[in-house]
Amino acid sequence: MIYREAGDFKTSYRDDSQTFPIRLDRWGYYAVLAVAFGIVPFVINDYWANAVLVPFLIYAIAALGLNILTGYAGQVSLGTGGFMAVGAYAVYKLMTSFPEVNVVIHILLAGGITAIVGLLFGLPSLRIKGFYLAVATLAAQFFLVWLFNKVPWFYNYSASGQITAPTRTVLDHAVTGPAASAPAKYLVCLCFAFVLAWVARNLTRGTLGRKWMAIRDMDIAAEIIGVDPLRAKLSAFAVSSFFVGIAGALLFAVYLGAAEVGEAFGINKSFLVLFMIIIGGLGSIFGSFAGAAFLVLLPVLLKNLLVGSLGWPTDLAAHIELMIVGALIVLFLIVEPHGLARLWTLTKEKLRLWPFPH
Amino acid sequence: MNQMSTEGYVTADGRQIGGVLMEMKNITLRFGGVVAIKDISFDIRQGEIRAIIGPNGAGKSSMLNVISGFYHPQEGEVWFKGYRRGPMKPYQVARLGIARTFQNIALFDGMSVLDNIMTGRLNRMKAGFLSQALWWGAAEREENENREAVEKIIDFLEIQNIRKTPVGRLPYGLKKRVELARALAAEPQLLLLDEPMAGMNVEEKEDMSRFILSVNDEFGTTICLIEHDMGVVMDLSDRVVVMDYGKKIGDGTPAEVRANQEVIDAYLGVAHD
8 A cells, every 4th residue: 555645535524634634644643552552551661661751751742732832823932841840839739638639630630720820921922922922931930940949838848849749549550659660650641642632633723723823824914814812822821831731740740750840840841842842843743742752762862872882981971962962953953944743744745756756 | 873874876887786884984093293094084885896096105005904903093983884893903803794815915824725714714613622622513513614615715716726735835826815715714794905916917917806806796795905906996996095195085986086187196196285
């Protein structure tokens, strides 16, 4: 079966507007899902879960969130780290205050709380655009980190100032705390990533997504066709922060287990997620995953290569690794400024005509 | 109701024109010390093609921006469908049933032609957030219903072959057509066209003229357009407002306007005193 649209007739608008219009794409998508849900949980070990798959899935959720705001709605944000901290501290307070409630509900609520905070910090976007908005969201980043450091109520007055995730179970399997197993952590993150990616796709293909993209591409024209810029921008901030908040909650509760706000959710996090969507591709669901994979997997890969295969000392390898990742990012942006998602689209377009391009 | 909106008239080609749809009363618009529009009154009647012409800088686009809510005049009243319109934001004006195109194309470059035209129907899509997020029920139903309406417009403007193309890749003439399609998708009562034929070659102009006439004819849409090509304006429009230096210097059928001495002076150049 060659990669073709020809012969795959669409007889309704529903079929025509589906996510994967080409049959081979659809199969590929189902195959990936089948492997992710059906095979990986049985073969995953601690190393793969902690070093690769769990951070990849969590950062993919954060990248999805930022991509909704920056890629789809065109509002630049440098506050991702701060919003992830809101999610983490919200889930921590909820987990310790209401231990009898299921942690999945806590994580969703943490997303909701972050959405409200994001909405508040999105208010300046009505007045300012571009770089200036980036600076305003940077203020959010610093303010939130400062807040979680200064007010002991947020970390339950613990002596170290850290927050530590207690053990919580889903269907009798521990997913947070030290007892959590690799498959349980992985499956929780996978379920969240899958559902949220699906929601992101639904939102961006419909009315709301068109409003966001209209504001992004030309705000004056968006207004003239009846888009209220206030509601469009604020909804983008809210939805984006919901995603980012869930990513923060998962990062703290499932992945890290314990966190200190400045270290785990500092400005570096904001840049990391921003790089992910730039490298992955702005305004693309696939790009969010690709960018997260690139920036999570590449350091692991390089480390294995340099330390494992070439036998370099660890500290040297760590420095070289940073340089290589940096150089690759620069190289990559020169070669394909629209990111991995664009590269993927171009490949598919070529493949569609292959082997007879004329 | 407005006392002037009663009787209509019959055009030269025999179309019945209805009562007053939109009326501008003594509009004055200033930017600081600059008077862009000075005490202008005119009306747009149901079903007619109304043109605003004038030399560059006459205030035509400013007038269109007043109608579509970008500018708020310091003096004067805007009446639409018999009601006085307060100061409104552009998106509120859009919801009243006024759509427009821009002199410099204002399409959404990152979206496909289909998505661009679908944005024209945003105000008709009411599905709630949850329904959209889950793509279930109202969201999906609305999407397909509105897609059907959009496809009719795509057929009407003969752009079927480019519906999935990103707008950024299209040539100029087609972009203009897509912009018209987006405005039409909103099924407006009043369609404002800001220089729909600027920068086009003869064939493209002929196509566009044909589309404007058939929009007016088939959908009964009232059209108000700004255009510099006098041949086109005189052929298309039922009545013409002529502006010069922010003032109205002529108003009437193309024949009347053509015979107006002030208009001739404005176009051929006479020293202003």
